Amino acid sequence: MSGALNLVNLFHNETNPVVLEPGETLFKAGDAGDAMYVVLEGEVEMTIHRRVVEVVRPGGLLGEMALVEKLPRVATAVAKTKARLATISERRFTFLVQNHPFFALHVMRVLSQRLRSMDNMIND
Amino acid sequence: MSGALNLVNLFHNETNPVVLEPGETLFKAGDAGDAMYVVLEGEVEMTIHRRVVEVVRPGGLLGEMALVEKLPRVATAVAKTKARLATISERRFTFLVQNHPFFALHVMRVLSQRLRSMDNMIND
Numbered sequence: 001m002s003g004a005l006n007l008v009n010l011f012h013n014e015t016n017p018v019v020l021e022p023g024e025t026l027f028k029a030g031d032a033g034d035a036m037y038v039v040l041e042g043e044v045e046m047t048i049h050r051r052v053v054e055v056v057r058p059g060g061l062l063g064e065m066a067l068v069e070k071l072p073r074v075a076t077a078v079a080k081t082k083a084r085l086a087t088i089s090e091r092r093f094t095f096l097v098q099n100h101p102f103f104a105l106h107v108m109r110v111l112s113q114r115l116r117s118m119d120n121m122i123n124d
Numbered sequence: 125m126s127g128a129l130n131l132v133n134l135f136h137n138e139t140n141p142v143v144l145e146p147g148e149t150l151f152k153a154g155d156a157g158d159a160m161y162v163v164l165e166g167e168v169e170m171t172i173h174r175r176v177v178e179v180v181r182p183g184g185l186l187g188e189m190a191l192v193e194k195l196p197r198v199a200t201a202v203a204k205t206k207a208r209l210a211t212i213s214e215r216r217f218t219f220l221v222q223n224h225p226f227f228a229l230h231v232m233r234v235l236s237q238r239l240r241s242m243d244n245m246i247n248d
Contacts (some may be wrong), residue, residue, distance in 0.1 A: 031178050069237060071240070108235060113193060115235060118243075
């Protein structure tokens with residue numbers, strides 16, 4: 001279970017993607033979160049209190065914290081370029097975690113990497 | 125998949141737990157990490173650059189970041205009290221993620237909660 005998972009490949013057949021124009025908001029901090037997203041094309045900027053914490057590019061995840069914890073959004077997500085995203089509802093997320101251990105591991109890695117970079121940010 | 129998972133129950137039959145005396149170090153920041161741990165009894169203090177970032181209590185996880193990312197330990201783990209821990213090797217972790225989706229979801233939740241509390245810490 002060590003190979004990197006390319007989520008763009010996993011979701012390339014997405015029939016009903018979310019399409020965002022540059023500057024369009026996907027969600028705001030404080031919103032209820034009932035889905036996470038995989039960026040298929042373009043870039044989405046994540047900000048917390050107006051500070052850019054991440055730019056999510058194709059293959060990247062966003063919105064998974066609210067879904068995993070069933071809590072409001074921590075960050076605001078705004079398209080930096082035109083972007084296309086796959087929506088992973090709670091039901092779909094549950095299916096993926098149950099049937100694709102690689103997906104679960106990938107989500108853990110993404111969370112862990114964010115935590116590590118935040119630890120570095122705090123201590124630098 | 126919404127119920128909280130009690131890891132103490134999942135590992136209560138642990139036959140070969142790690143036992144730490146108060147003040148004993150489990151691992152140090154920078155160490156290679158080939159296992160994560162579940163606290164079964166006692167408390168383990170996690171520090172990053174001498175700052176206490178978390179006290180892990182029974183049912184809590186530690187060391188999962190190094191295991192998930194295959195990178196060195198970020199934090200130092202020292203027993204605050206006498207403690208008993210179950211060791212989850214990489215092989216066991218892979219088995220758990222593949223066969224117990226609740227376990228995978230639990231690890232995601234723990235990571236997400238840490239990220240959220242760190243976001244709050246930074247912005248407060």
